[in-house]
Amino acid sequence: MQAILALVSGLIVGVLFSALKLPLPAPPTLVGILGIVGIYLGFQLYTMLSQFF
Known part of the structure; x- marks a missing residue:
């Protein structure tokens, strides 16, 4: 729905x-x-990695 x-x-x-x-x-x-997509993917990566540390 958000999309x-x-x-x-x-x-x-x-x-x-x-x-x-x-x-x-x-x-x-x-x-x-692609820069905008990279920012989004970086945000998602940080969210995933922050769960481990």
Whole structure:
């Protein structure tokens, strides 16, 4: 359910920013998107490792 809400809110923000002719508040390239994925995976890795220490 959270994924659907995130997608819908992202679509709404995308439409609003486009209608207002503003730059998107997200990285426009694959490198930027991979950076965001890396941040998320790092957070998950830290959460898993912190259970052992």
